[in-house]
Amino acid sequence: MPSERDRRQARVTSGLVATVIFLTAIAPLATDMYVPAFPQVAGDLSATATQVQLTLTTFFVGMALGQLVGGPVSDQRGRRRPLIAAIVLMAAASVVCALTPSIGVMMAARFVQGFSGGWAMVIGRAVIVDLATGARLVRLLNVVAGVGGIAPIAGPLIGAVILQLSHWRMSFWTVAALGVAMVVAALAAVPESLPPERRHGGGLRAFAVAGRQVLANRRYVGYLVVSGSAMGALFAYVATSAFVLQSMNGMSPVAYSVDFAANAAGMTVAALVAARLAGRVDTRKVILVGQIAALAAGVAMLTGSLWFGTPLLLAVVCFLVLMTAQGLIGPNGGALASAEVPEHPGTGSAILGFVQWVAAGAIAPIAGLGGEHTAVPMALLIVAGAAASMLGLLVLARGQKLRPGEESGLNQGRDHAGRCR
Incomplete structure (x- = not known):
């Protein structure tokens, strides 16, 4: 039977x-x-x-x-x-x-x-x-x-x-x-x-107890900052790119949509590459590469918006680099976060998803504070998000070494990270 x-x-x-x-x-x-x-x-x-x-x-x-x-x-x-x-x-x-x-x-x-x-x-x-x-x-x-x-x-x-x-x-x-x-x-x-x-x-009460235990883990909180801050930078782009490319640079809705899709494809390809690198390259190094790329894109965008009128080519390139970088940061940050709390994988995943979407929601209106004809607030938020993400990795989650048997936990963490996105 x-x-x-x-x-x-x-x-x-x-x-x-x-x-x-x-x-x-x-x-x-x-x-x-x-x-x-x-x-x-x-x-x-x-x-x-x-x-x-x-x-x-x-x-x-x-x-x-x-x-x-x-x-x-x-x-x-x-x-x-x-x-x-x-x-x-x-x-x-x-x-x-x-x-x-x-x-x-x-x-x-x-x-x-x-x-x-x-x-x-x-x-x-x-x-x-x-x-x-x-x-x-x-x-x-x-x-x-x-x-x-x-x-x-x-x-x-x-x-x-x-x-x-x-x-x-x-x-x-x-x-x-x-x-x-x-x-x-x-x-x-x-x-x-x-x-x-x-x-x-148990319902929400049991979830609250488990949540307190998860948030007591410093390295988990560090990777939470890594992923949440990166999500904030990403949605500064999502909320404002239509105004930057269409209202400021005259791009048509069709051309904008093609560009948006190309950027999303870049993020997907980067995530697949990061998955292939798992077990071969230190995951923290992969995240750091993405953070440096995102920070560089933000600085370039800020420079262009302050002194050069946000030229179209610069905006398109910066957006592509930013989105591709997210493919290296987000899934890996979520995977390492979940690997830190194997005793509460569901709770860790739920908190991670909550923080990511709250970050996205909080950033979106702030990015548009300057109106339809400036990219300065968006660029500042991208720089701040990338810098905060690096702070989470290098300070709050510092000193982590792969432990025996952690690879399976990392794979499980990748799974949970994918589920909360």
Whole structure:
């Protein structure tokens, strides 16, 4: 007779994996399809650049809270019903975004969209963890992370096509339609993977206890700073690049979207290269190379924006270097963070994801404080983010040496880092 483990693994179907990949596309699609339209949104809703960027902030804060809360609650209530409810809410919030009469309504709807989307993402990953173990679990989550990396590349291109053929509001109607498709996919392919006998009542209280233990680890906190600060620098670019390249340099929405996709591809390639280097090159050195590159890009961008009017070629090159550097910093920083707390991998991953999305949300409006015609605040934030990331690596997380048997923990950490992005 097959063991319980075999029965659990047999329930992992291709449809389930495809649905979880679909769910991981929520954040990049809901963000990247919309970013090329920032100048048009500002004009249509009579909003400033900072107000438009605040719609990113509310979305990212919602994502952070959704991931932080959704996991513990689903441990108590099960997976399937909370997942479907979250997707339905996400689709409804997308409809409100499409119909919004003002920037204030947009901000509120984006928060709900982010919260429900983050909730759905974390439950989708939890279903995979419930049903697979060992090497199979690692393979499945790598597939989810790898295929899901296509969404940040496709998102801006889809958004540009929508802008050419229709209105920016159609981007949100598209996300709402995808939400309906996600509901159908979840109903058809996602089982209840956490039966009542395996649920626990610890919930948020147990998570808080574990969180205190994790945050007592100095090196974990150091790698938290590494990843969170890098995420802040990244989203200074995401929030402001449309204004820098379109409003300041006259780039068309299609050209901007192609450039955005190329930068996302650079980050993906760098992450894959970093994965191949694991075990061959000291991971901390790989992170440091990325941090130096990001800092150099920020300094060059600041110099160009202060004294040379932010020329197009300089901005394009700096953005490519910055995004590629993130592929070396983010996944590796998250991997080392999770490897520091092997006794609480889920808690470590949840806190990491929370910090990253809060950093993204906090940085977005600050980057636009100077308005649509200056890149100085963005460049300062990139420099500050890269410098803080280096501080986390070289000071807070200093002195770490690979210990016997740590490579498996590092691989597990990579997996958790991929899940929280």
